[in-house]
Amino acid sequence: MAGIKKNFPGVIALAHASFDLKAGEVHALVGENGAGKSTLIKILTGVQKQDGGTIELYGSPISFDSPQEAQRGQLATIYQEFTLIPALSVRANLFLGREKSRSGFLDSKGESAQAGIILARLGLHIDVETPVAELTIAQQQLVEIARALASDAKVLVMDEPTAALTPTEVKALFVVLRELAEQGIGMIFISHRLNEIFEIADRITVLRDGTTIATRATSEFTRQQLIELMVGRSIEDEYPRAMTKPQATGLEVRNLGAGIVRDVSFTAHRGEIVGIAGLMGAGRTEVVRLIFGADNRESGAVLLDGKNVMIGSPREAIANGICLLTEDRKTQGLILRAAARDNFALPNLTTWSRLGFINKAKELSRFQKHVVNLKIRISDPEQLAENLSGGNQQKLLVARWLETNSQVVIFDEPTRGIDVGAKFEMYLLIGELALQGKVVIVVSSELPELLGICDRILVMRRGQLAGEITDVRSAKQEDVMALAV
Amino acid sequence: MNSSSVSDRARLKRWISDYGMLGVLLLLCVLFSILTLDEQFPTGKAAAESVYETQLYRLPASTKVIAVGSSSAQDSLFTLEVSKRITNATVDVVNGDPQVIRAFLEKSVSSSGDRLVIATTNAVASVVTAIKSQVASLQSAEIVSPLSRRWPTFLLAENIRNVANQITVIAIIAIGMTIVIITAGIDLSVGSLIALCAVIVTWLIGQWGAESAGTGAMLGAAVIGIVLCGVVGAFSGLMITRFRIPPFIATLAMMQVAAGIGYIISQGRPIYQIPESFIWLGRGVDPLFGIPTAVILMIVLYAVAHVIMSQTTLGRYIYAVGGNPEAARLAGIRVNAILLFAYTICAMLAGLGGVLMASQLKSGAPTYGLSYELYVIAAVVVGGTSLSGGEGRILGTLIGALIIGVIQNGMNLVNVESYTQKVVLGLVILGAVLLDRLKQRRMASVRT
Known part of the structure; x- marks a missing residue:
């Protein structure tokens, strides 16, 4: 791909982007949100058309008018969102749209045989007749890749393929990717997780503001350099640590239990940042959802500043000054097709309305105050939430909960899917909240992140608290993992 | 470009996409106005005024005027008004069949040799002309009739009132349906609730004095009918929220239940035993401007x-x-x-629609409102509310209801038969949804 240009009304998404992929290499594409990664991939795979520039495959110019055409051209894409049909079997999903048939009848045997071969190639040993819904997320991810392989793809495009995977699953996936590379398949790998990029990529291309900034072998980058190239300025420290001074006990959780969560008790102080670590499925999210009243708890109590608060619903939690920034902004946090201002106002409407009538002027002024304070980049208060970048979406939700005057702020995966620059701002914000004397709880799968910003880390294993790391500054990732597994 | 003009443009764009259907409505009105352009003859008082202003205002004193009209109410108004207007000449008045008119005209000629002017309505103008050619003594008589003008039938005040009257029931229920659809639900029971409420209300009035029931009894019956519909809606809402039954299924079931109860109460027969004054809501007009009561009610509810x-x-x-x-x-x-609120209010508005229909038709029958849910949903969808929920405008729905009303009325005026009307209406609904999809796709492609 050379000199690709793409304009949208009002914005230039790609100014001069170039990219090349060799057979048998893993090539990482990195950049902040809005740098043009997604647009470049969409053009490559035929979802959108470029306004300028050329694309060549094995030396001959190509131009796909649709994703179907791209697939026939041996280019397969694995999107962030799964595209499998849960109720259908693995085999049916693998051959969806290009079923093997003999005189009109489905050739199940032939499909099963080929499916078995492909899955074995990926090290996935499952019955091909299992419905996809019964697979783990990691297995589903592998089935997605298997589907791409079933189409004899020579080029694999992977957009955040590890977002839903646990570290062990990521390791297994990388082994498979290496084998595929040895078989001559070229892979484009997009991820916000820099550790993974350094682990798997042969080469890295950095995009910024729609332009290719650099393409080099991975060994020629340091982590620091890569981040600075992405954001276009120098960054002192990836994880800014706030000078927090933990005060009196703010939140106390006693014997919390429901579902997989059993007997979880801990305290968190005002002005303290408490991290919750653990493997996927250890019950981290479940615990904070119970505190917030999002799910019904079977046992236990929540105390706020020493007082027992009855929390049976998010509504009651909010009234008591507890808020939760959910792990999935798009399905649990935002109303995507509503205005940013609406999303901000939702839990706060009653504070600026009388007899049910909304004081819109007050609403707008409150919103704009937060937009300035939190540096939310937005063109218009009426801009739809879905059109904001991940970082700005997250800030919008923070603004919402600051307005409710929350005393306990719980972040579940605060930096998932947001770019390096926005992550940094999010860390500063989390520190700021603690300095204001709030109780801050951060759930994260990113251990370096927890080690970098928290005062204390609780580690969960199979629904229970497995231990606590108090001396965070000298702790290592291995110390946390030792408790988690 | 500064940021305020960008946001102004965005706002304008949003307004256009919200109310773009208004343009479609206006286009339809223009289209039907052109198609129904025709000679329009004034009637009644207006006809008399027209004749007087243009042809009778300066008559010599020795003139004799005969005002002629058929026996219809409008024609009687005409002759009366003519006789009132003309003060400086003698005016005779005749209303009736052609034979009556002929007899009167033959008789009145002989009296004098004065100038004779016959002012006739357009309804009997040709009769009068024929009589003149046959009766020798009328040869010198002048015949005057109201002048016609070219004006679309569609735009006559009477027709506009017709359209408004036809859509009130659908438009009022569509308010509730819009709310339900914005919550990403659907309510299929509104058609049956129209019938149920109409039956309950007329049955109650029948119990409380029938034809001689007082205003209090009628009001009470209407309130009870609407509240009972609300109970049905709340029940649907409960099924949907508590037991997670999909709205489509829950309200489909309630549609059958409500229809069945309507038949049980009325024993399958229409109920006619209600006082004359009950039609005030459905057929009454306000004394000042002649706007139908139901239309005023609709406008207030929309506001x-x-x-x-x-x-x-x-x-x-x-x-x-x-x-x-x-x-x-x-x-x-x-x-x-x-959600409970949405389904309750939608059902109550359907109940109000039932009261309105009973009032318009001066009876209550379990057959009312059949497949009305589809017209109501069509009005909402044409009005730009997305069936996937979270988006939609109340005033858009009013425009949607008007579009459907105008299309039906316009097709009637240009003599499109009812089978073809169904085809056209179906295509219009499809077109509206298609427009919505295209709009969303365009918005999606602008995303960065």
Whole structure:
């Protein structure tokens, strides 16, 4: 791909982007949100058309008018969102749209045989007749890749393929990717997780503001350099640590239990940042959802500043000054097709309305105050939430909960899917909240992140608290993992 | 370009996409106006005024005027008005069949040799001309009749009133349906609720004095009917919130239940035993401007609903619940209460529609409102509300209802038969949804 240009009304998404992929290499594409990664991939795979520039495959110019055409051209894409049909079997999903048939009848045997071969190639040993819904997320991810392989793809495009995977699953996936590379398949790998990029990529291309900034072998980058190239300025420290001074006990959780969560008790102080670590499925999210009243708890109590608060619903939690920034902004946090201002106002409407009538002027002024304070980049208060970048979406939700005057702020995966620059701002914000004397709880799968910003880390294993790391500054990732597994 | 003009343009764009259907409505009105352009003859008082202003205002004193008209009410008004207007000449008046007119004219000629002017309505103008050619003594008589003008039948005040009257029931229920659809639901029971409420109300009036029932009894019956419909709606809402039954299924079931109860109460027969004054709501007009009561009611309800949806917390919550129920719940909104409200209010408005229809038809029958849910949903969809929830405008729905009313009325005026009308209406609904999809796709492609 050379000199690709793409304009949208009002914005230039790609100014001069170039990219090349060799057979048998893993090539990482990195950049902040809005740098043009997604647009470049969409053009490559035929979802959108470029306004300028050329694309060549094995030396001959190509131009796909649709994703179907791209697939026939041996280019397969694995999107962030799964595209499998849960109720259908693995085999049916693998051959969806290009079923093997003999005189009109489905050739199940032939499909099963080929499916078995492909899955074995990926090290996935499952019955091909299992419905996809019964697979783990990691297995589903592998089935997605298997589907791409079933189409004899020579080029694999992977957009955040590890977002839903646990570290062990990521390791297994990388082994498979290496084998595929040895078989001559070229892979484009997009991820916000820099550790993974350094682990798997042969080469890295950095995009910024729609332009290719650099393409080099991975060994020629340091982590620091890569981040600075992405954001276009120098960054002192990836994880800014706030000078927090933990005060009196703010939140106390006693014997919390429901579902997989059993007997979880801990305290968190005002002005303290408490991290919750653990493997996927250890019950981290479940615990904070119970505190917030999002799910019904079977046992236990929540105390706020020493007082027992009855929390049976998010509504009651909010009234008591507890808020939760959910792990999935798009399905649990935002109303995507509503205005940013609406999303901000939702839990706060009653504070600026009388007899049910909304004081819109007050609403707008409150919103704009937060937009300035939190540096939310937005063109218009009426801009739809879905059109904001991940970082700005997250800030919008923070603004919402600051307005409710929350005393306990719980972040579940605060930096998932947001770019390096926005992550940094999010860390500063989390520190700021603690300095204001709030109780801050951060759930994260990113251990370096927890080690970098928290005062204390609780580690969960199979629904229970497995231990606590108090001396965070000298702790290592291995110390946390030792408790988690 | 500065930021304020960008946001102004964005706002304008949003307004156009919200109310773009208004343009379609206006286009339809223009189209039907052109298609129905025709010679329009004034009638009644207006006809008399026209004749007087143009042809009779300066008559010599020795003139004799005969005002002629058929026995219809409009023609009687005409002759009366002519005789009132003309003060400086003698005026005779005759209303009746051609034979009566002929006899009168033959008799009145002989009296004098004065100038004779016959002022006739357009209804009997040709009769009078024929009589003149046959009766020798009338040869010198002048015949004057109201002048016609070219004007679209579609735009006659009477026709506009017709359109408005036809859509009131659908438009009022469509308010509730819009709210339900914004919550990402659907209510299929509204058609049956029209019938149920009409039957309950007329049956109650029958119990409380029948033809001689007082205003209090009628009002009480209407309130009870509407409240009972609300109970049915609340029950649907409960099934949907408590037991997670899909709205389509829950309200489909209630549609059958409500229809069945309507038949049981009325024993399958229409109920006619209600006082004459009951038609006030459905057929009455306000004394000042002649606007139908039902239309005033509709406009008031739309105004209230628009304010609720755009200015109040309740409205915001309704949009939020439709946009993302889980996110709304986690933001502290009582999602179930909002849904319950939506289905209850929709059913109550359907009940009001039933009262209105009973009043228009001066009877209550279990057959009312058949497949009305489809017209109501069509009005909402044509009005730009997305069936996927979270988006939509109340005033858009009013425009949608008007579009459907105008198309039906216009096709009637240009003599499109009813089977073809169905085809056209179906295509219009499809076109509206298609337009909505294209709009969304364009918005999606602008995303960066």
